[in-house]
Amino acid sequence: MSEYAVLGKRLPRVDGPVKAAGTARFTDDLSLPGMLHGKILRSPHAHARILRIDTTLAESHPGVRAVIVGEDFGDYRYGLKPDTRDEYPLARGKVRYLGEEVAAVAAVDEDTALEALELIQVDYEVLQAVTDPEEALREGAPLIHDDKPGNISVHMKTSFGDVDEAFRQADYIREDRFYSQSVLHGFLEPNAALALWEAPNRITIWASKQSPYFLYRNLSNCFNVPLSNVRLIQPYIGGGFGGKNGGYPVDFCAVMLSKKSGRPVRIVLTMEEVLSSHRRRHPMIVWLKTGVKKDGTLLAHDCRIIADGGAGTGVGPSTIANAFYFLNLPYVVPNVRFDGIRAYTNRPISVAQRGNGIQQIRFAADVQLDMIAEDLGRDPVEIREKNGAYTGYKTTSGMHVKSCGLRETITEAIRAAEWETHYRPWREKMHEPLGRIATGVGIACNSFESGARLTGHNCCTAVIKVHEDGTVSLLTGSTDSGQGSETVLAMIVAEVLGTRLEDVFVPQTDSSVTPVDPGSFGSRVSSTAGNAVLIAAKDAKQQLLKVAAELLKADPDTIEFRDRKVFVREAPERSLRFRDLARQTVAWGSGTTVIGQGSWGQSIPPLNFETGEGDAGGAYSFGTQAAWVEVDTRTGKVTVPRMVVAHDLGFALNPLAVEGQHEGSIAGGVGHTIYEHCVEENGQNLTPNLTAYGLPTVYDLPEEMVSLSIETIDPVGAFGAKESGEGTQVSTIPAIVNAIHNAIGVWITDLPVTPEKVLKALRDKKAQARATTEGQP
Amino acid sequence: MRLKKFEHFEPRTLSEACQLLKEHAGKAAVIAGGTDLVVRMKYGVTTPEYLINLKKVEGLSSINLVGENLHLGALATLTQVRCSDLVRERYPVLAESALAVSAAQLQNMGTIGGNICLEPRCWYFQQGSSWRQARADCFKNGGAVCYMAKGSTRCYALYCGDTAPALLALGAKVRLVSPCGERTVPIEEFFVDNGMRHTDLQPAELLAEVILPGPGAGQHGTYLKYRKRGALDFPIVGVAAVITKESTAASRLRIAVTGVGSSPLLVVPPADFPAGSGLTHEMINRMAEIARKQVKPVSHMEVSPSYRKELVGVLVRDALEKLAGA
Known part of the structure; x- marks a missing residue:
């Protein structure tokens, strides 16, 4: 018998059937009697002063119930930290990107609301826009926020160890520039909110949020309403990936329109609105200088980045900090210097997106590691094994690695990839003619924070109610935005109480009912909320145990809960059904209600946005990926027929869910590497629809995806679990780029890897080779 | 919306x-x-x-053999076309091209007539009204500029239909009906290289059916589509090639390209091409080069004109190599 009755099993997710059947209700499926439809007017300019907004025509349009502009929100601004609050619910005085929200209308139906938008007159004085982050940082560039000189949104400069000395000691130094492009979240449910204002000061809002308690605080501040009066109910969510963390104009406008009209108001963005003006991943330029010893031992990184932040800061400080943290892992780098700037530009705001700053930096560092291996004639596997972090390692910046299976992930990944059979270094292949289809393999490693620790509220809380029929409700503020946490958290309850997964119900987040929670970001739910749930379940079990001990006339320590039964361990015939215990408990003595409670948070200091000293998360996952590529040497097209993931995730709470996460990360990573790119002209997105933007389809993903879990049983996470989602997306990119080099001998350092770039690189290489040959005497 | x-x-x-x-x-x-x-x-x-x-017009979606010719009603859906035994047996290249259109759902709705008449596309023109407000109107929307080819005096929207090149290569004709009567013209005469008006349809004229000449004793064809993703996308370049045996000593080659101009383009092989015995390696290379030189694409969808030209050469070569091996 396995140690666990429920955990570690491949159980299908509990929200699967309703989603597959189409009966799951998303925000757009909800309505209230008398509900109005809201629409948002957006700026047609990337940078302009608003001279005048005239809403009189729109207000008198039949069917229109409310029109709002920036002034309706007073001076309210929002943002991650007090010094970064630079976003407005509706633009005030100026618009800073094309598509920024300027006014909103609520009307009896969508058509009327759209008609009313056309009746709003806005006079703009167009200002010079700056859409390139390097240009934005130049002296004399147009200023985007008057109080942010130099267009600097975030600047983090830090150093650990003695970098200059390390470079003096280095046998080999390499310096490269990398670029990671603008990528969208790609969730299929557009942002949406249904709000109801009840006088004098009560807000109820159904909104598509992966971290609903951000918005709960935002709304309390914005509308000056006590938190107890903000009721945020979380319907099913059609994906978030970092693009549904905080409050956005759609939420604030729905509430304000409801307040002004006295009616419930629903706003559902169109896909065009989401793709053209909602949040996206930070484009990033990375200059990375790395020093190594002859044998490939890493000595130092000196890294400078410029991130394109768009017109607001959002969670930008965490993105820049993450870029720094993950210069320090997954490899041992004793000396690290970092200068990271996040520039304001007249573009939509960059925020977190599955990996939040870590993809960009690991793409650079892991590709450069392969370049170094190639330059030194070293093996890419060996150089990773040599430099890999290990259990007990503390980075020069103070990150504590409490469990680390990096080496095992390398071993398992190359075993599954049959690396020895397929890999031949480029230097051995380079003199052979390239066929029409060139094949190559590449590997890359990753590490990721398991449970990010932001400033402010950090812990997760769970409440468990045992019903008298033996079923259980789990109240948690942690949101399942599609990652499967509802299933995994319910499995933890079922494991501890000895019930089955189907006996546990997890109602969706409701801020009036469920405990406050930081949110679903930084890969924190399974490990952090998981621990809170574990404590709460144990608490409930203790309460039940007291009654069970009396009923079974046994010492509580000898009693076991398993598969809906409660029994004496050494004498299993002395047992009762869990449901009978639950019923008898209700009637026991003067009557008992079993409510278990637990809270848990990472006991580490908050993220240090200034120096980056200390930990980025409660634990760190590690992983290795091997990618196969096929490059069509005539068209330049790259395909990835096969991908192997080996992931040290501590413990696989539900292996089926883990596979889903790995496959999702591969899809995101393949999209980022090869297919996705917001093409823009003067701040205008030319690809605001799903035909032009080009998310990879099922035909474009690896036909074979191998997912291997390496279990290291972490001392921090619930049951030893660490994150299992975001880390894999991090190494997908360098694994593919390294495989492309192995196939055709060129390094693509500028994402995405378009066929045209590949062809050009091949041609340049040929020309260079010719020039070299001709230059010889 | x-x-x-x-x-x-x-x-x-x-x-x-x-x-x-x-x-x-x-x-x-x-x-x-x-x-x-x-x-x-x-x-x-x-x-x-x-x-x-x-949709309510009688008989407009039928696929019938009339003598040696196949008549395809303009309202036949792409699914109907690609699943028709007559099409699959006699003109597999057409079935191939219908299957290459977007995805199954669209093939179930879209018709062969509609796919032939597909409006030329451009990502400056096919956008919502608030998007278009951010810049001056282009030709398509009543303005006087083409953002695909700045400084030009015409609209360069790209023709992106998949079935048209197959039909061109097969030597199809289209029957057009108007209040004044009807006319049947070779499909290459139906298209006009003009982003504003890419067909020769006259006012009040309708495309009623497509007529394919019999494949004869030996015909081979193929349609190769190059696109960004494995489904959904319009072609960046599409090439159809058909070789028809006309006698024991002579065969006729027809090649048509889509995605390179405001109409599909028929690439004309030199008069001596191919000489009866079949396609040699040299002939294939020569033909690819001719095709590459004949197209004059503009920059669009992140694809430069030179890359698009290059793709035409690659696809023509691939198509002919496939036919030579068939």
Whole structure:
């Protein structure tokens, strides 16, 4: 018998059937009697002063119930930290990107609301826009926020160890520039909110949020309403990936329109609105200088980045900090210097997106590691094994690695990839003619924070109610935005109480009912909320145990809960059904209600946005990926027929869910590497629809995806679990780029890897080779 | 997404449909599957006051053999075309090209007539009204600029239909019906290289059917589509090639390219091409080079003109190599 009755099993997710059947209700499926439809007017300019907004025509349009502009929100601004609050619910005085929200209308139906938008007159004085982050940082560039000189949104400069000395000691130094492009979240449910204002000061809002308690605080501040009066109910969510963390104009406008009209108001963005003006991943330029010893031992990184932040800061400080943290892992780098700037530009705001700053930096560092291996004639596997972090390692910046299976992930990944059979270094292949289809393999490693620790509220809380029929409700503020946490958290309850997964119900987040929670970001739910749930379940079990001990006339320590039964361990015939215990408990003595409670948070200091000293998360996952590529040497097209993931995730709470996460990360990573790119002209997105933007389809993903879990049983996470989602997306990119080099001998350092770039690189290489040959005497 | 108000007609005969078109000249649009038109209407770039729906017209979706010729009704869906035994046995290249269009759902709705008449595309024109407000109108929207080819005096929107090149290569004809009668023209004469008006359809004229000449004793064809993703996408370049044996000593080669101009382009092989014995390696290379030189693409969708030209060469070579091996 396995140690666990429920955990570690491949159980299908509990929200699967309703989603597959189409009966799951998303925000757009909800309505209230008398509900109005809201629409948002957006700026047609990337940078302009608003001279005048005239809403009189729109207000008198039949069917229109409310029109709002920036002034309706007073001076309210929002943002991650007090010094970064630079976003407005509706633009005030100026618009800073094309598509920024300027006014909103609520009307009896969508058509009327759209008609009313056309009746709003806005006079703009167009200002010079700056859409390139390097240009934005130049002296004399147009200023985007008057109080942010130099267009600097975030600047983090830090150093650990003695970098200059390390470079003096280095046998080999390499310096490269990398670029990671603008990528969208790609969730299929557009942002949406249904709000109801009840006088004098009560807000109820159904909104598509992966971290609903951000918005709960935002709304309390914005509308000056006590938190107890903000009721945020979380319907099913059609994906978030970092693009549904905080409050956005759609939420604030729905509430304000409801307040002004006295009616419930629903706003559902169109896909065009989401793709053209909602949040996206930070484009990033990375200059990375790395020093190594002859044998490939890493000595130092000196890294400078410029991130394109768009017109607001959002969670930008965490993105820049993450870029720094993950210069320090997954490899041992004793000396690290970092200068990271996040520039304001007249573009939509960059925020977190599955990996939040870590993809960009690991793409650079892991590709450069392969370049170094190639330059030194070293093996890419060996150089990773040599430099890999290990259990007990503390980075020069103070990150504590409490469990680390990096080496095992390398071993398992190359075993599954049959690396020895397929890999031949480029230097051995380079003199052979390239066929029409060139094949190559590449590997890359990753590490990721398991449970990010932001400033402010950090812990997760769970409440468990045992019903008298033996079923259980789990109240948690942690949101399942599609990652499967509802299933995994319910499995933890079922494991501890000895019930089955189907006996546990997890109602969706409701801020009036469920405990406050930081949110679903930084890969924190399974490990952090998981621990809170574990404590709460144990608490409930203790309460039940007291009654069970009396009923079974046994010492509580000898009693076991398993598969809906409660029994004496050494004498299993002395047992009762869990449901009978639950019923008898209700009637026991003067009557008992079993409510278990637990809270848990990472006991580490908050993220240090200034120096980056200390930990980025409660634990760190590690992983290795091997990618196969096929490059069509005539068209330049790259395909990835096969991908192997080996992931040290501590413990696989539900292996089926883990596979889903790995496959999702591969899809995101393949999209980022090869297919996705917001093409823009003067701040205008030319690809605001799903035909032009080009998310990879099922035909474009690896036909074979191998997912291997390496279990290291972490001392921090619930049951030893660490994150299992975001880390894999991090190494997908360098694994593919390294495989492309192995196939055709060129390094693509500028994402995405378009066929045209590949062809050009091949041609340049040929020309260079010719020039070299001709230059010889 | 709001549609402007329009009146909807469901004529039962072609002549009734033509009559309606004539009555509402300039203000009417013809709808069949709607996969192209409705999207443009939602964007607000096409705003017909009258919609003439052809779905109720009798017999317009049939696929019939008339003597050696195959007649395809304009309303036959792409799924019907690609699943038709007559098409699959006699003109596999056409089935291949219909299968290459977008995805199954669209093939179920979209028709062969609609795919032939597909409006030339461009990512500056096919956008919502608020998007278009951010810049001056282009030719397509009543302005005087083409953003695909700045400084040009015409619209360079790209023709992206997949079935047209196959039909061109097969030597298809189209039967056009109007209140004044009807005419049947080779499909290459039907297309015009003009982003604003890419077919020769006259006012009140309708595309009624496509007529394919018999494949004869030995015909081989293929359609190769290069696109970004494995599904959904319009072609970046599509090449159809058909070799028809005309006698024991002579065969005829026809190649057509889509995605490189405002209409599909027929690439004309030199007179001596191919000499009876079949395609040699040299001939294939020569033909690829001819095709590459004949196309004059503009920059679009992140694809430079030189890369698009290059792709034409690659695809023509691949297609001919495939045919040589068949």
